[in-house]
Amino acid sequence: MSPVRRKPSDTDPVREATIGTLRDVMDQLLGLMFDAGVTVQEFNHIIRDRAVRAAGTRIIREYGRISKSRVAILTGLPRSEVSKILGSVDTPSRTSFGQSPARRVLAGWYDTPRFLADSGEPAVLPIFGKRRSFERLVSMYGSGIPVRAMLDELSQIDAVECLAEQRVRAKSRVPIFTGITTNAINAIGERCGDLLQTLMNNLRTTSPPLFEATALACDADREMVPIVRRELAAQGASFINGANAFLKRSRRRPGSASSVKSAKYRLGISVYYFEEEIDTSDSGSRAKVSRRRNLRRQRPTRKSPRSNKRRTADLST
Numbered sequence: 473m474s475p476v477r478r479k480p481s482d483t484d485p486v487r488e489a490t491i492g493t494l495r496d497v498m499d500q501l502l503g504l505m506f507d508a509g510v511t512v513q514e515f516n517h518i519i520r521d522r523a524v525r526a527a528g529t530r531i532i533r534e535y536g537r538i539s540k541s542r543v544a545i546l547t548g549l550p551r552s553e554v555s556k557i558l559g560s561v562d563t564p565s566r567t568s569f570g571q572s573p574a575r576r577v578l579a580g581w582y583d584t585p586r587f588l589a590d591s592g593e594p595a596v597l598p599i600f601g602k603r604r605s606f607e608r609l610v611s612m613y614g615s616g617i618p619v620r621a622m623l624d625e626l627s628q629i630d631a632v633e634c635l636a637e638q639r640v641r642a643k644s645r646v647p648i649f650t651g652i653t654t655n656a657i658n659a660i661g662e663r664c665g666d667l668l669q670t671l672m673n674n675l676r677t678t679s680p681p682l683f684e685a686t687a688l689a690c691d692a693d694r695e696m697v698p699i700v701r702r703e704l705a706a707q708g709a710s711f712i713n714g715a716n717a718f719l720k721r722s723r724r725r726p727g728s729a730s731s732v733k734s735a736k737y738r739l740g741i742s743v744y745y746f747e748e749e750i751d752t753s754d755s756g757s758r759a760k761v762s763r764r765r766n767l768r769r770q771r772p773t774r775k776s777p778r779s780n781k782r783r784t785a786d787l788s789t
Contacts, residue, residue: 524557580613594642
């Protein structure tokens with residue numbers, strides 16, 4: 473009797489590629505989770521909640537009404553859990569998709585004429601004052617953040633410099649948040665969300681894609697890394713300044729006819745630099761990792777009567 477041949481399971485290359493991409497993204501998010509003390513249980517709750525709400529939004533957009541059964545089919549979650557999540561209050565971590573207060577303050581410093589010097593550069597401002605001061609700048613663009621807190625934050629990220637006689641000077645238009653701070657974490661969500669939205673848009677649409685490009689070198693010399701990092705940071709800052717000036721012209725003017733009829737659009741472009749050390753060492757030159765020695769509790773051995781007699785005889789001689 474000939475053996476029964478079993479057909480190999482059909483593989484879905486798109487699904488497999490998607491799972492691989494999710495793993496790559498998750499590796500970076502897990503590092504943030506561990507640093508911030510978020511547990512896997514908490515993340516599991518977040519992903520289930522966001523999946524149900526995202527699926528519900530998609531179904532409403534496609535069919536005009538919500539269907540809990542379709543949400544359950546799309547997410548793979550029980551219908552009872554879908555009903556529970558949809559019946560709860562959605563509390564997103566970000567209530568708006570605008571710029572962070574620190575970014576708005578710096579942008580206002582560079583763009584508002586009353587805070588510019590005659591050369592067109594950001595003026596050196598007194599920290600306190602009712603008219604042309606850093607305090608007035610923060611009250612206009614800081615979304616209620618106290619002036620001292622904003623000054624400490626911008627000083628910590630080296631975006632401003634405190635001078636003598638309680639004056640402050642702008643050093644960078646772009647705030648780069650480092651360290652485990654709320655602003656740095658919010659920047660991760662904002663930047664990653666925008667990048668993924670662009671990539672997903674280009675994945676789904678057949679119209680002209682949104683701009684997305686990467687310049688990459690996989691064999692850079694170690695001695696050139698600081699030079700490249702410094703030069704690309706300068707070029708990136710110059711490009712962002714030009715992009716900001718261009719985007720200012722796209723803003724709608726209050727009271728115009730177009731501002732009433734047309735919808736608003738959120739436009740922007742991000743530039744970021746990345747570097748990663750590639751391990752080129754072979755397996756033979758790697759340092760050997762000492763293995764931990766397992767310790768076992770040993771039971772005391774019982775001595776036979778014959779051995780005890782032999783030991784007594786040896787001692788008597």
